[in-house]
Amino acid sequence: MTETPSPLTHRALKAVAVDEDGPVLHVRLNPEQGEDTLGVAALDDLLAVLDGLHERPDLRVLVLSSDGEDFCLGADRTEYQESLAADPTGGDLRRVADKAQRLCQALETTHVVTIARLHGKVVGAGLALASYCDLRAAADTTRFRMPEVGLGLPPAWGGAMGRLVAEAGAARIRELMLTCDLFDAATAQRLGLVHRTSPADTLDQVVRSWVKPLLRRQPEALVLTKRMLAGYARADRTADLSLLDSHLLTARLTAPAARP
Numbered sequence: 001m002t003e004t005p006s007p008l009t010h011r012a013l014k015a016v017a018v019d020e021d022g023p024v025l026h027v028r029l030n031p032e033q034g035e036d037t038l039g040v041a042a043l044d045d046l047l048a049v050l051d052g053l054h055e056r057p058d059l060r061v062l063v064l065s066s067d068g069e070d071f072c073l074g075a076d077r078t079e080y081q082e083s084l085a086a087d088p089t090g091g092d093l094r095r096v097a098d099k100a101q102r103l104c105q106a107l108e109t110t111h112v113v114t115i116a117r118l119h120g121k122v123v124g125a126g127l128a129l130a131s132y133c134d135l136r137a138a139a140d141t142t143r144f145r146m147p148e149v150g151l152g153l154p155p156a157w158g159g160a161m162g163r164l165v166a167e168a169g170a171a172r173i174r175e176l177m178l179t180c181d182l183f184d185a186a187t188a189q190r191l192g193l194v195h196r197t198s199p200a201d202t203l204d205q206v207v208r209s210w211v212k213p214l215l216r217r218q219p220e221a222l223v224l225t226k227r228m229l230a231g232y233a234r235a236d237r238t239a240d241l242s243l244l245d246s247h248l249l250t251a252r253l254t255a256p257a258a259r260p
Contacts, residue, residue, distance in 0.1 A: 015041035017067070018049060023060040024211055025049075025112070030068035038125045039076035043099045050106040057111065060219060061211050064133060065117035072126025074147070075100070075157055097156070100125065104158035107132040108230050111223045113214050117207055118142050119200060128160030131167055131193065134226060135210055139200035142185040144193065150180040166233045168192050 017031035027049055030036055053059060066072060083093040107114055107129075116133035122144045130136055148155040155161055155177050164173050168191040176183065185197040198206045214222065 013045045016045040025059050025062045027064050029066040036068040036070040036073045037076040062112045063115045070120030071118045071122045074124030100158040104132045125157040128158045131163050136194040137196045137206045138185045138194040139203050140185050140197045144188050145182045146177050147180045
């Protein structure tokens with residue numbers, strides 16, 4: 001008797017919405033269309049979804065998008081301050097930051113091919129999250145920014161600095177991180193931060209143009225290729241300091257000058 005795959009849609013998710021379309025899983029941030037920030041609830045839900053994929057070899061592709069006006073405006077800094085107020089030692093904040101790092105690693109290593117569908121603004125942690133997806137498509141009106149240095153923070157969300165440098169090159173990432181300049185979808189495509197751009201009303205067609213051939217590929221070949229690519233990318237990050245990111249962020253925020 002064939003065992004019925006366990007559904008992911010029954011989980012008590014609050015900050016993301018999940019829909020299955022055969023072997024394709026659609027995960028949408030901000031289903032209530034509130035603030036377009038990436039808070040703890042979203043981290044928990046995304047981790048739950050990715051953990052659930054271990055029991056779902058039948059799922060082949062995950063499409064990550066957002067129901068909000070923007071894909072993501074970054075981490076919820078209000079939650080950072082609330083964490084520090086609850087635990088001035090920074091222990092609770094490190095726990096939150098470590099969740100972000102685990103989430104990004106889960107995206108990089110999951111067996112499904114991950115596709116980021118980007119629109120509106122993609123800022124800070126939102127760009128870090130998207131960078132860990134295998135394929136990234138953006139509406140041609142999308143705008144990107146890495147604002148952390150301008151906010152007095154290290155770019156230490158999810159261990160993404162190494163990933164961004166591997167994807168786009170150290171020189172350009174250095175410039176964008178230090179200047180905090182806004183850049184458009186065409187620039188993001190030239191840098192390799194997105195693979196395809198299109199008008200917003202045809203963005204779903206771009207995503208489908210990837211999904212269709214992916215579903216024709218032999219599953220084990222896709223998984224092996226994805227993990228080989230991740231291995232080679234990590235080989236370029238032989239001095240990967242991403243495990244220290246939660247400590248760097250906490251140290252900066254707990255410093256006297258950074259307190260509200």
